[in-house]
Amino acid sequence: xxxxxxxxxxxxxxxxxxxxxxxxxxxxxxxxxxxxxxxxxxxxxxxxxxxxxxxxxxxxxxxxxxxxxxxxxxxxxxxxxxxxxxxxxxxxxxxxxxxxxxxxxxxxxxxxxxxxxxxxxxxxxxxxxxxxxxxxxxxxxxxxxxxxxxxxxxxxxxxxxxxxxxxxxxxxxxxxxxxxxxxxxxxxxxxxxxxxxxxxxxxxxxxxxxxxxxxxxxxxxxxxxxxxxxxxx
Numbered sequence: 001x002x003x004x005x006x007x008x009x010x011x012x013x014x015x016x017x018x019x020x021x022x023x024x025x026x027x028x029x030x031x032x033x034x035x036x037x038x039x040x041x042x043x044x045x046x047x048x049x050x051x052x053x054x055x056x057x058x059x060x061x062x063x064x065x066x067x068x069x070x071x072x073x074x075x076x077x078x079x080x081x082x083x084x085x086x087x088x089x090x091x092x093x094x095x096x097x098x099x100x101x102x103x104x105x106x107x108x109x110x111x112x113x114x115x116x117x118x119x120x121x122x123x124x125x126x127x128x129x130x131x132x133x134x135x136x137x138x139x140x141x142x143x144x145x146x147x148x149x150x151x152x153x154x155x156x157x158x159x160x161x162x163x164x165x166x167x168x169x170x171x172x173x174x175x176x177x178x179x180x181x182x183x184x185x186x187x188x189x190x191x192x193x194x195x196x197x198x199x200x201x202x203x204x205x206x207x208x209x210x211x212x213x214x215x216x217x218x219x220x221x222x223x224x225x226x227x228x229x230x231x232x233x
Contacts, residue, residue, distance in 0.1 A: 020112035049118040084193030124175040132177025169215035
């Protein structure tokens with residue numbers, strides 16, 4: 001959340017209005033990912049609320065008996081993803097890396113909502129204040145060119161320098177817009193955190209850098225192919 005927001009609304013913002021309980025029953029999600037719905041925070045314009053899509057999770061686990069079996073012993077249940085993301089955010093934004101500001105949407109904490117526990121994150125916006133488009137959105141609109149790929153090269157280099165561990169390198173997980181401080185750029189909004197039982201990429205910055213480079217190469221080639229197909233259509 002932008003600290004500049006606080007003086008103007010200090011009298012109206014309370015702990016409960018930020019951290020809940022938040023009533024999301026009548027709200028429509030701004031976006032939906034593989035296992036989460038993303039809502040505008042009802043009281044703070046610079047925040048989003050991510051809540052778990054329990055139905056999608058149940059369908060996913062139904063087709064994976066072994067994963068369903070061992071996940072029943074995880075005390076945090078579906079919300080383990082919150083711990084993974086918070087841990088990665090804290091780890092990468094507090095260690096010296098040479099990156100002045102890690103290009104990630106900031107995490108504020110968790111809130112109680114009528115749809116379950118929600119993760120409060122910084123909203124990356126377009127010039128009108130709406131949720132910012134992702135790189136995947138821009139590619140569909142024909143707005144990804146050589147200059148933009150240069151920005152992506154720098155973005156992934158910064159993530160590697162900061163030793164951010166990614167488990168899903170996807171154009172849908174990168175937003176292009178302004179953060180709560182008004183700074184324009186590319187921001188990681190999802191797909192980060194350590195998942196494997198043996199966290200090799202968290203232990204080794206060199207291995208993590210190589211993996212990011214490999215996954216980014218695959219993502220870039222996919223984007224370039226999409227652009228070529230659109231030009232030839």
